[in-house]
Amino acid sequence: MSAASQQHPISMKFAAFGLVLFWLMLAGGPFLWTVWGSFKVQGDFFSKSDWTNAIYGIRTTIETGGPFTGQGYSGAWIEQEFWRATLNTFIVVLCTVTISLTFGTLGGYALARSGRR
Amino acid sequence: MKQTMKTSLYAGALVLLGSVxxxxxxxxxxxxxxxxxxxxxxxxxxxxxxxxxxxxxxxxxxxxxxxxxxxxxxxxxxxxxxxxxxxxxxxxxxxxxxxxxxxxxxxxxxxxxxxxxxxxxxxxxxxxxxxxxxxAQHLFYRKDILDQVGARPPESYEDVLAVAEKIRAAGKMEHPVALNTKVGWNLAEEFINMYLGHDTPMFKAGTAEPAINNDAGVSTLNTLKALTGYSNPDYLTFDSNTTQALWESGDLALATMWGSRGTAILDDEGSNAAVVSSTIQSGAPTVAGGSKPATSLxxxxxxxxxxxxxxxxxxxxxxxxxxxxxxxxxxxxxxxxxxxxxxxxNVATAGIVASMEAGASPYPMLPYMGVMHTALGGELVDFLQGNESAKQTLSDIEAAYTTAAREKGFLE
Amino acid sequence: MPDKAFFSFMAPSLLAMILFIALPIGSVFLQSLFVEHSQVMKTVETCSPFGGCTDETIVDAEATQALAQAQPLGRFNGLGTYTDRNHLAFDDLGRARREADTFGEFLSAIMNLRFYRALVFTIAFTAIVTPFVLALGLVIALAVNMLPRMTKGPAIFVSLLPMIVTPLVGSLILAWIVDAEGILGATLQTLFKDPDLSLKASPTLTWIMLFIYGIWHATPFSFIVFYAGLQTVPRDTLEAAMIDGASRAQRIRYVVVPHLMPLVTFVLLIQLMDNFRVFEPIVGFSADANATSLSWIIYNDLRGGETTLFGSAAATSFLTLVGVIILLIPVLIRTWRDHNSKPA
Known part of the structure; x- marks a missing residue:
């Protein structure tokens, strides 16, 4: 499928690869860091004294006995009732998308098909 | 037999009544x-x-x-x-x-x-x-650090500033002081507390007209600015959760925090034993040579x-x-x-009780106090960042308050 | 399409737009013309746990309620709310013009007024973030297009993350990282050998941080739109250009970009609207000490303080609406002209 006309020089490919890798680090890095930190306690991830605590989980080990903990997730999902917020969001998304898609499609079809200006 | 029946009946009735x-x-x-x-x-x-x-x-x-x-x-x-x-x-x-x-x-x-x-x-x-x-907001201090620099427990905010300078000069901490100075409600609350320590009313008697553009106002602003000089440069984002976290990490020596945080600070979570054991809570300091604690109840x-x-x-x-x-x-x-x-x-609420007993004022229960609180929250930043003089800031606060009070119907 | 069919197809959308867009805007405008009634106040004795009993001023609830029931909308203020200190501040502007000696003084007097301070940041945010988003999106789309087929899928997924995640969550995540004690903030402090360096402390750095957040958040949108457009670039035109001896850069400039122009207009439109209503990063980064936006001062009027100022918030909302319309006029005219020039 790749005709000779579509081939790029190797240097261009490397440059593109490098740029995309850099961008992916910028885009995904913060989320990776946050997911890693979600298994630590507040004293580690939001440590005011040393940010590397979040990597090794020093206070997590002191407070929960191991470098990883599910405390954050149980605290959010059960204690703060995040499941309720998720359910509410799901209901809102379902209704909004259904209604606005329906109305929008009808209106869009009418506008596209009409010869009006 | 009849006696025991009666007693047990009585006992049963009492138990029932008690649970009901x-x-x-x-x-x-x-x-x-x-x-x-x-x-x-x-x-x-x-x-x-x-x-x-x-x-x-x-x-x-x-x-x-x-x-x-x-x-x-x-x-x-x-x-x-x-x-x-x-x-x-x-x-x-x-x-x-x-x-x-x-x-x-x-x-x-x-x-x-x-x-x-x-x-x-x-x-x-x-x-x-x-x-x-x-x-009430009152003072928390680290006894161990004060002992290391040879300072007495501070009684007034001028003492607090002197102790902070000692700590910084001794190289112990660069930013030993923190207050709840987050822009908005918290920063306005610090201004109000400090102003109340000057024992001057905030409004003209019997009216909703502001009266903070005076010596007490200038002194309040200058004291706040001096205190933030010893705070972490991010002080404009410090709400009560942040100051508590800073305290528990051992980065502070003197802080003004809500008394209700006392129990959380003295427990085992988030902090180490050295910090917890040397945290002392005392009544709010006075300011500008006055005798009223600079806090609101x-x-x-x-x-x-x-x-x-x-x-x-x-x-x-x-x-x-x-x-x-x-x-x-x-x-x-x-x-x-x-x-x-x-x-x-007990020790966790000692600061609140001390402030009450020293005669601190209650937070003014005036209907237009909320408008003043909001106006303060927006206009104080300019002074603390060094963009405006104290007098200019106070007149800005009064102008912002007047505009909002007119809209709420408290002023014409 | 016959008229009846046209209207019956359009009716649901038209009804929804009238109910949920036109009527609320009309109601907000109406609200902005009124202020609250004069509060009737009286002095009574108040007793509290501290300080015993004192004479305090309170609001006479019955008298004020009677006023409110007689005229529920409030006191008519005309355009007074629009011209007061919290909005266009004509009085303060006039005074500043008379009293300022230099242009610098006049400028700082303007920036002292909260509406203009917010307006300047909002316009700066829109003006800086939008072109960067367009350019970066195009560059990344071109780069991803050159990747081997297997890696394209995951690359696209990860690229979309900053846009998919709720703006508030995204800004909080970045705020934790650039915080002076966070991983990036601490690294910057070490790099610049300045232990006091804090992105949240200085207004300039805060603005730059917010702009970077805006670009980070919006680039995936323009990336995905341009990437979709790149799949439809006519191969014959590209080959003809190569046969004619065009270099890569020339091919991009003379074939790809003109083909993507309608998409550029579309993304520009969406980005201008989105960036003008910037709000979440200011909350997420706790940046309101250094940067406020129009949306933020509306939120502050309604939720930020002890009191709610409905009239003031309504006036700012309406001014924001006017601002967005002014901003979009050039783009809308261009779209209208393109639409009219196309064959029926």
């Missing part, structure tokens, strides 16, 4: 719905109130940090969504102005025998709220909604009185500085 007396708390029917802020002391009171629930009486509580936003609309509805609300003193006047809470005189006469007279909040001769706990209490049936109002009142019973205080002694009989002051 708690379940239901003496109310046969009613619907109680409580709204309030979400922190441990209120959770304790709400839990005790919920213990009154039984078949004929429903008791539910919604404790949320969003309570301020939903309280007014929820109480305006008829029938009100909640018939008992936990309020702080700043919320009382706005609710009274709209007629959303009812006088409690007859309910207090009927069910409030155990309430201390200073718990009853009276406005215009009518009891409108029952207070049960006090709170806050009370938390409950009120009953107007737009609810008399039967439900009585049930709510009884549930609430049960919630602030001496038994509850004995079980939750450390959670707050209770105003209830049976409370034993």
């Amino acid at each position: 007396a708690h379940a239901g708390c003496g109310v046969t029917s009613g619907n109680v719905n409580i709204l309030g802020n979400d922190f441990p002391a209120l959770q304790a009171v709400a839990d005790e109130a919920i213990a009154c629930a039984h078949d004929g009486m429903k008791v539910e509580a919604n404790l949320t940090t969003e309570h301020r936003e939903i309280m007014s609309p929820a109480l305006t509805a008829n029938p009100a969504e909640y018939n008992a609300v936990f309020i702080a003193n700043s919320q009382l006047m706005p609710l009274l102005a709209k007629g959303l809470i009812r006088p409690l005189d007859d309910l207090v006469a009927k069910h409030g025998q155990n309430l201390a007279p200073n718990q009853l909040i009276r406005v215009d001769g009518k009891i409108v709220s029952v207070a049960f706990m006090a709170n 806050w009370w938390n209490g409950f009120s009953i909604a107007t737009n609810t049936s008399d039967e439900d109002a009585e049930a709510a009142f009884v549930a609430m009185v049960n919630g602030i019973s001496t038994d509850m205080v004995k079980a939750n002694n450390d959670k707050a500085a209770w105003l209830i009989e049976g409370y034993e002051p």
Whole structure:
């Protein structure tokens, strides 16, 4: 499928690869860091004294006995009732998308098909 | 035989009566719905109130940090969504102005025998709220660090500044001081506390006109600026959660924090033993050579909604009185500085009690205080960042306040 | 399409737009013309747990309620709210013009007024973030297009993350990282050998941080739109250009970009609207000490303080609406002209 006309020089490919890798680090890095930190306690991830605590989980080990903990997730999902917020969001998304898609499609079809200006 | 039968019958009846007396708390029917802020002391009171629930009486509580936003609309509805609300003193006047809470005189006469007279909040001769706990911002200091630099415990904010300079000069900490200086409500609260320490009124007597563009105002601003000079450069983002986290990480030596944070700071979570053992809480410092502590006293209490049936109002009142019973205080002694009989002051709330006893002013319960609070929150930043002079900032605050007060109808 | 069919197809959308867009805007405008009634106040004795009983001023609830019931909308203020200090501040502007000696002084007097301070940041945010988003999106789309087929899928998924995640969550995540004690903030402090360096402390750095957040958040949108457009670039035209001896850069400039022009207009339109209503990063980064936007001061009027100022918030909302319309006029005219020039 790749005709000779579509081939790029190797240097261009490397440059593109490098740029995309850099961008992916910028885009995904913060989320990776946050997911890693979600298994630590507040004293580690939001440590005011040393940010590397979040990597090794020093206070997590002191407070929960191991470098990883599910405390954050149980605290959010059960204690703060995040499941309720998720359910509410799901209901809102379902209704909004259904209604606005329906109305929008009808209106869009009418506008596209009409010869009006 | 007959004797033992009678005794056991009596005993049985007593037990039954006892359990009925708690379940239901003496109310046969009613619907109680409580709204309030979400922190441990209120959770304790709400839990005790919920213990009154039984078949004929429903008791539910919604404790949320969003309570301020939903309280007014929820109480305006008829029938009100909640018939008992936990309020702080700043919320009382706005609710009274709209007629959303009812006088409690007859309910207090009927069910409030155990309430201390200073718990009853009276406005215009009518009891409108029952207070049960006090709170205030006061000083926290690290005894070990003060000992290392040879400083005495500070009594005034000028002392605090001197000690901070000693700590910085000794190379121990570059930013030893913190206050709740987050832009907005927190920063305005620090200004108000410091201003109250000057014992000067904020408004012209009997009117809603601002009167802060004076020496007390300038002194307040300069003291705040000096204190932030010893704070971490991010001080404009420090709310009470951040200052607590900073304290627990051992980065601070002197901080002004809410007394209600005392219990959380002295526990084992988030902090190490060295910090916890050397944390001392003392009353709020004075300022500018005055004798009044530079802080404001806050009370938390409950009120009953107007737009609810008399039967439900009585049930709510009884549930609430049960919630602030001496038994509850004995079980939750450390959670707050209770105003209830049976409370034993302890080290976690020493600062609040000390500030009260030193004669600190209560937070002004004026209907236009909220407008001033908001105006302060927006305009103080310019001075602290060095963009404006003190006089210019004070006149900006007064202009912002006047504009908002005109819109709210307090000024023409 | 016959008229009846046209209207019956359009009816649901038209009804929804009238109910949920036109009527609320009309109601907000109406609200902005009114202020609250004069509060009737009286002095009474107030008793509190501390300080015993004192004489305090309170609001006479019955008298004020009576006023409110007689005229529920409030006191008519005309355009007074629009010209007061919290909005267009004509009085303060006039005074500043008379009293300022230099242009610098006049400028700082303007920036002292909260509406203009917010307006300047909002316009700066829109003006800086939008072109960067367009350019970066195009560059990344071109780069991803050159990747081997297997890696394209995951690359696209990860690229979309900053846009998919709720703006508030995204800004909080970045705020924790650039915080002076966070991983990036601490690294910057070490790099620049300045232990006091804090992105949240200085206004300039805060603005730059917010702009970077805006670009980070919006680039995936323009990336995905341009990437979709790149799949439809006519191969014959590209080959013809190569046969004619065009270099890569020339091919991009003379074939790819003109083909993507309608998409550029579309993304520009969406980005201008989105960036003008910037709000979440200011909350997420706690940046309101250094940067406020129009949406933020509306939120602050309604939720940020002890009191709610409905009239003021309504006036700012309406001014924001006017601002967005002014901003979009050039783009809308261009779209209208393109639409009219196309054959029926």
